[in-house]
Amino acid sequence: LRRRAGRLDGSRGIKMATSASSHLSKVVKQKYMELPQGEKVQAMYIWVDGTGEGLRCKTRTLDSEPKSIEDLPEWNFDGSSTYQSEGSNSDMYLIPSAMFRDPFRKDPNKLVLCEVLKYNRKPAETNHRHTCKKVMSMVEDQCPWFGMEQEYTILATDGHPFGWPSNGFPGPQGPYYCGVGADKAYGRDVVEAHYRSCLYAGVMICGTNAEVMPAQWEFQIGPCEGINMGDHLWVARFILHRVCEDFGVVASFDPKPIPGNWNGAGCHTNVSTKEMRDDGGLSYIEECIERLGKRHDYHIRAYDPKGGLDNARRLTGHHETSNIHEFSAGVANRGASIRIPRAVGQDKKGYFEDRRPSANCDPYAVTEALIRTCLLSEEGEEPVEY
Ligand SMILES: Nc1ncnc2c1ncn2[C@@H]1O[C@H](COP(=O)(O)OP(=O)(O)OP(=O)(O)O)[C@@H](O)[C@H]1O
Numbered sequence: 001l002r003r004r005a006g007r008l009d010g011s012r013g014i015k016m017a018t019s020a021s022s023h024l025s026k027v028v029k030q031k032y033m034e035l036p037q038g039e040k041v042q043a044m045y046i047w048v049d050g051t052g053e054g055l056r057c058k059t060r061t062l063d064s065e066p067k068s069i070e071d072l073p074e075w076n077f078d079g080s081s082t083y084q085s086e087g088s089n090s091d092m093y094l095i096p097s098a099m100f101r102d103p104f105r106k107d108p109n110k111l112v113l114c115e116v117l118k119y120n121r122k123p124a125e126t127n128h129r130h131t132c133k134k135v136m137s138m139v140e141d142q143c144p145w146f147g148m149e150q151e152y153t154i155l156a157t158d159g160h161p162f163g164w165p166s167n168g169f170p171g172p173q174g175p176y177y178c179g180v181g182a183d184k185a186y187g188r189d190v191v192e193a194h195y196r197s198c199l200y201a202g203v204m205i206c207g208t209n210a211e212v213m214p215a216q217w218e219f220q221i222g223p224c225e226g227i228n229m230g231d232h233l234w235v236a237r238f239i240l241h242r243v244c245e246d247f248g249v250v251a252s253f254d255p256k257p258i259p260g261n262w263n264g265a266g267c268h269t270n271v272s273t274k275e276m277r278d279d280g281g282l283s284y285i286e287e288c289i290e291r292l293g294k295r296h297d298y299h300i301r302a303y304d305p306k307g308g309l310d311n312a313r314r315l316t317g318h319h320e321t322s323n324i325h326e327f328s329a330g331v332a333n334r335g336a337s338i339r340i341p342r343a344v345g346q347d348k349k350g351y352f353e354d355r356r357p358s359a360n361c362d363p364y365a366v367t368e369a370l371i372r373t374c375l376l377s378e379e380g381e382e383p384v385e386y
């Protein structure tokens with residue numbers, strides 16, 4: 001199996017580096033997963049660690065099936081092992097925030113996305129859900145909808161893109177976007193398993209496709225209202241990591257995994273409000289874009305976990321991106337910061353697309369920044385405290 005798995009490039013029989021644990025028999029495991037679990041329920045708690053992009057998880061047993069988030073107990077973990085606190089006072093709180101069906105252990109087991117609070121019950125530095133939720137509740141009556149297009153790259157465990165020749169490059173970009181065939185689609189098993197798992201979990205996944213660079217893929221989450229956008233995207237990412245683990249490969253959200261003449265990875269974000277979706281909504285979209293144009297740097301800082309440094313490798317002005325130093329907007333323009341879809345320009349209503357967020361962005365930080373600038377009319381370099 002191991003030898004065969006490497007034959008994706010068709011010609012050279014390259015050995016792929018997949019993890020040792022992926023070679024443990026999944027068929028044998030299935031025998032145990034079919035054992036009845038009695039009345040007990042397994043709840044896997046998931047949280048964002050101190051890097052702002054890594055995910056952590058652990059499981060506890062519940063005595064009965066939780067019906068809503070209120071039925072889930074708070075929990076804790078050691079923040080000194082997740083880059084979230086120093087040695088003393090390292091206990092962090094896990095506050096259940098959103099619950100999904102668990103596609104790995106199946107019903108009645110749950111995935112539980114959590115907010116992280118410090119020992120003093122203040123939000124941890126990378127807990128961007130806390131302020132996002134507050135800001136979303138201020139604009140609830142405008143029903144803000146988001147859709148996010150998550151691009152990612154499948155890597156072998158040695159960090160090399162999955163299916164690429166081990167000491168070279170595949171043929172240049174061109175045939176891979178939405179491609180089909182063993183020489184064009186690298187790792188579709190992962191994509192299929194992830195898609196179905198998201199549907200099972202109740203994640204609002206609305207599509208998927210192969211991307212421009214081989215081994216690069218995209219899935220779309222949306223439309224989601226308010227805080228749900230961040231919740232659903234984080235859980236979709238968790239599910240992707242977990243599926244990749246089974247296959248022995250790694251999902252990377254790095255915005256420029258391969259330097260040079262290869263496409264980077266972003267997280268284009270569609271945005272609308274009730275007014276924008278109604279007749280004549282285009283004028284509200286144009287107002288938003290004007291505000292966004294005056295606050296470009298603030299948004300760039302919010303659009304990756306390193307305050308813009310990650311995105312600087314991606315937003316070069318080439319490969320269907322805008323330049324990180326300039327704000328631009330246009331109808332159907334893939335090289336602009338903000339794109340108005342052609343159909344929206346024609347119908348004079350709908351939504352706009354912010355193409356700047358990096359693939360490893362925190363969707364809470366992105367959607368919060370958009371609401372602050374577009375709907376709360378904030379200006380300047382710092383967010384307003386409410
Ligand atoms: N974030 C969003 N906010 C509001 N409406 C959205 C959002 N995302 C999608 N929509 C709405 O959902 C509809 C379907 O979206 P989708 O993008 O799949 O279709 P589309 O406009 O045909 O795009 P394309 O032609 O590029 O495939 C859109 O017409 C749009 O009105």
Ligand SMILES: *[C@@H]1O[C@H](CO)[C@@H](O)[C@H](O)[C@H]1NC(C)=O
Pocket residue numbers: 146147148149206220221222223270341353
């Ligand atoms: C965002 O809008 C684009 C069209 O501009 C569409 O192709 C895409 O499917 C939308 N994605 C989401 C997640 O809403």
